[in-house]
Amino acid sequence: MRTALVALVCCAPAAAAEPAPAPRPAPARAATLGGGRFVWPGDAPGRAACVVFVAADCPIANASAPEVARIAAEYGKRGVSFLVAYPVTDLSAADAAKHAKDYAFGCPAALDRDLALARRLGATVTPEVVVMSAAGEVVYRGRIDDRYPKAGGKRRENPTTRDLRDALDAVLAGKPVVAPWPPAVGCDIWFGK
Numbered sequence: 001m002r003t004a005l006v007a008l009v010c011c012a013p014a015a016a017a018e019p020a021p022a023p024r025p026a027p028a029r030a031a032t033l034g035g036g037r038f039v040w041p042g043d044a045p046g047r048a049a050c051v052v053f054v055a056a057d058c059p060i061a062n063a064s065a066p067e068v069a070r071i072a073a074e075y076g077k078r079g080v081s082f083l084v085a086y087p088v089t090d091l092s093a094a095d096a097a098k099h100a101k102d103y104a105f106g107c108p109a110a111l112d113r114d115l116a117l118a119r120r121l122g123a124t125v126t127p128e129v130v131v132m133s134a135a136g137e138v139v140y141r142g143r144i145d146d147r148y149p150k151a152g153g154k155r156r157e158n159p160t161t162r163d164l165r166d167a168l169d170a171v172l173a174g175k176p177v178v179a180p181w182p183p184a185v186g187c188d189i190w191f192g193k
Helices: 002-009 059-076 093-102 116-121 163-172
Strands: 028-031 037-040 048-053 080-086 109-111 128-133 138-142 185-188
Touching: 028 109, 028 116, 037 080, 048 059, 048 116, 048 163, 059 080, 059 163, 059 185, 080 093, 093 109, 128 163, 138 163
Parallel strands: 048 080, 080 109
Antiparallel strands: 028 037, 048 128, 128 138
């Protein structure tokens, strides 16, 4: 059933950009596929965290995986924690783990079957990234870059903006993110009726 739905909603334009969700006192939490926990802000101090929402059957998320892996490797060395989250209600842990391995994200991955993390952080499509400050405030939510400028549009071989990298650079420099809510283009996260 989900495959049929994906065919209908994949590559739909994201809703108009909206402001970040209000900071909440509870940290963002997820059980990772490796048996660990992702908690942000957590016990171990870090400079920022980035949650990348993906779906194994979303072609735009899959095409973005190499850039996500490069960003996670580069910025992980600079104190940014990364998590790949699968906001899919009917994906098995084995299939998610295989996808994460096949696409070599290089960071922990988690199933978000109840969509609690997607709701908490305001994600609506895959791929969509959320950057949180050390205090847990959402400071960026949107696209990775503008390789896919609009739904149904032609894919650019080389992006003209690198939104996620710009956001991470700003956060690490202690500056506000200049463009914190660029709409992501991809496959809708299905929240049900």
